Amino acid sequence: MNGVMAAPRAEVVIDLDNLRHNVEYLARLASRAETMVVVKADGYGHGAVEVARAALEAGATWLGSCSLAEALVLRAAGISAPVLSWLDPAGTDYAPGVEAGVDLSVSSLRQLAAVAEAARGVGRPARVHLKIDTGLSRNGSRPDEWGALVEKAAATPEVRVHAVWSHLAVADEIGHPATDAQAERFDDAYREAVAAGLDPIRHLANSAAVLTRPDLHFDLVRPGIAAYGLNPVPEPFDLRPVMTFRSSVALAKRIPAGESVSYGMSWTAKTGTTVALVPVGYADGVPRTLSNRMHVWLAGARRPVVGRVCMDQVVVDCGDDPVAEGDEVVLFGAGTHGEPTAREWADITGTIDYEIVTGMYRPRVTRTYR
Ligand SMILES: *Cc1c(COP(=O)(O)O)cnc(C)c1O
Numbered sequence: 001m002n003g004v005m006a007a008p009r010a011e012v013v014i015d016l017d018n019l020r021h022n023v024e025y026l027a028r029l030a031s032r033a034e035t036m037v038v039v040k041a042d043g044y045g046h047g048a049v050e051v052a053r054a055a056l057e058a059g060a061t062w063l064g065s066c067s068l069a070e071a072l073v074l075r076a077a078g079i080s081a082p083v084l085s086w087l088d089p090a091g092t093d094y095a096p097g098v099e100a101g102v103d104l105s106v107s108s109l110r111q112l113a114a115v116a117e118a119a120r121g122v123g124r125p126a127r128v129h130l131k132i133d134t135g136l137s138r139n140g141s142r143p144d145e146w147g148a149l150v151e152k153a154a155a156t157p158e159v160r161v162h163a164v165w166s167h168l169a170v171a172d173e174i175g176h177p178a179t180d181a182q183a184e185r186f187d188d189a190y191r192e193a194v195a196a197g198l199d200p201i202r203h204l205a206n207s208a209a210v211l212t213r214p215d216l217h218f219d220l221v222r223p224g225i226a227a228y229g230l231n232p233v234p235e236p237f238d239l240r241p242v243m244t245f246r247s248s249v250a251l252a253k254r255i256p257a258g259e260s261v262s263y264g265m266s267w268t269a270k271t272g273t274t275v276a277l278v279p280v281g282y283a284d285g286v287p288r289t290l291s292n293r294m295h296v297w298l299a300g301a302r303r304p305v306v307g308r309v310c311m312d313q314v315v316v317d318c319g320d321d322p323v324a325e326g327d328e329v330v331l332f333g334a335g336t337h338g339e340p341t342a343r344e345w346a347d348i349t350g351t352i353d354y355e356i357v358t359g360m361y362r363p364r365v366t367r368t369y370r
Contacts, residue, residue, distance in 0.1 A: 007248035007326045010284040010365045014046050016054040017370070018229055018240035018334070023058035025238055026223050030210050033217040036062030036084065036203070038224035040070060044354065045361040046228060046242055049077040050369055055227060056081050064222055068097045068104075075100040084129055087139060094118035098126045103162060107131045107140050112153055119158035128153065129163035130200070132189035134182040136169040146189055150196040163220070164193050164200045171208035172232045179209070183216055208232045229334070230342065230353045241341065243357050244333035245285070245365075249298070250313075251277040252323045261315045262307030267292055274318040276303075278329045281312040285360045286331065287349050294348065297330035297339035299323050332356070 027035040037060040038044075043051035052063050052074055063083045065071040071085040085097060086105035095118040097104055106112050106128045119126040130153055133140030141149050153161050166186050170176040186204055193200055201219035207226035209216050211233055225232050229241035255261075255275055260268045269275075276298060282288045291308040296316055306317045316329070335341040342356040 007328070008246055008366070009248070010280045011246050012045070012360050012365055012367050013244040013246060014050065014367060014369050015240075015242050015244070015334075016050065019046070019051060019054045019227060019242045020058035022227050022229050022239050022242070023055045023060050026207075026210055026221070026226055027059040029214070030205070030217045030221040033203075033205075034062060034220045035060045036064045036082075036220055036222045037227045038064035038222055039074070040064065040066035040224070041358050042070075042361050044224060044228050045358040047367055047369070048073060049079070051227075052077075052079050052081075060227075062220060064224070065102075068092060068094065068102065071102040072096060072100060075102065086129075086131070090114075094126065095122050098122045098124065101127075103127045103129055105129045105131050105139070105165070106149075106153070106159075107133075108145070109149060109152055112149065112156065112159065116156050116158040125158055125160050127162045128159045129165050129203075130161055130193065132164060132166045132186065134166040134168075134185040134189070135178060136167050136182075138167070140166055143185060143189065147192055147196075150193045150198060154196045154198050161193070161198045161200050163203060164190050164198075165203045168204060168206055168209055168216075171206055171213065174212050174233060174235070179213065179216075206232075211235070211237055225354055228357060230357070241334040243342065243360065244339075245331040245360060246333075247278050247280045247329045247331060249276045249316075249323060249325050249327040249329060250279045252318070252325055252327075260307070262291075263310060264308055266308055267306040267317075269317075274320065274323055275306070276316045276318050276323050276327070276329075278314050278316055279312060280331065281310045281314060283311045283362070284365050285356075285362055286314060287345065289349050290345065294345065295340050297333070297337065299327050302338055302340070 037055035039048040042048045065085045068085045071083045084103040094115050115126045131140040203220035205221040207223040210221045210223045229239045256272050288309045294305045295302045305314045330339040333339045342353040346353045
């Protein structure tokens with residue numbers, strides 16, 4: 001490289017200052033509760049270990065993982081804060097989790113037995129969070145099986161029940177009556193647990209509920225997306241997007257009027273224009289459905305991507321403006337300078353920004369921390 005830094009091909013830049021800001025802000029909004037930052041799916045594509053460390057610096061006291069494997073990645077990195085793991089397939093050996101002091105979610109008698117067996121093998125009790133399904137119909141015990149679950153858990157010496165918890169289905173729709181119905185079922189489940197002799201903490205709130213339902217913060221809140229600076233509700237909050245996706249111009253050239261661009265020739269220049277080739281495509285997380293429907297930030301302006309998004313490249317129409325090879329191209333970022341956002345991509349493609357940022361976890365995309 002002759003000591004010269006190459007311009008990036010496909011790079012996500014993770015702004016950990018923004019992440020810390022968001023976590024501090026969320027922890028302040030939920031100051032009567034503790035804060036678990038959810039770092040599943042490699043930290044929503046931001047890097048679980050780096051995010052976890054920054055979140056703990058900023059006031060989070062818990063981490064949330066989808067699976068035991070994800071939780072053990074945090075432990076292997078030397079992170080000793082409480083971690084809850086909530087979704088593993090039947091037959092999972094929980095012993096490494098118990099050994100590593102990972103809190104385990106339990107939704108059924110079968111899971112309780114598997115965790116208890118692991119704890120017996122390891123020779124220390126497992127800390128569990130009993131999950132009640134209050135209306136999402138995904139994970140969690142059915143209400144009619146809950147009584148048996150809490151009684152069995154209370155009578156199982158190998159497990160210590162630390163929490164009763166559940167997950168909300170429509171907290172992002174402010175004022176939706178189903179959230180109150182879920183809260184009522186949650187309250188019933190908690191009372192049953194207490195009646196069974198347990199003394200658990202409670203947690204229910206995802207990002208949307210952290211932001212809009214202080215009455216549902218209980219003892220612990222579980223924000224994910226908001227920690228990454230993306231707002232799941234229509235009301236404004238002081239959240240700063242953490243991920244920027246950038247590349248650089250690999251080639252810039254003039255093409256005359258009448259020339260077409262990219263596979264299928266779906267765009268044709270009306271006048272002579274300068275086109276910039278940017279070496280990122282759908283293999284790097286640029287949805288092909290954004291063909292002729294997206295902009296990038298390049299040389300101080302928003303400019304349209306013209307023609308099809310290819311596997312490895314897109315072409316940007318720069319008109320008569322000066323553009324040079326090596327110029328930075330921002331695919332999406334915080335939006336504060338006019339650059340597109342992950343939300344903008346999600347709105348155009350009919351998805352949510354969660355899927356956009358999580359989809360940036362790809363071997364070809366390098367990740368840099370700032
Ligand atoms: C993903 C997840 C969260 C975080 O949800 P956000 O909407 O990203 O805040 C919280 N709890 C559970 C169980 C989850 O699976």
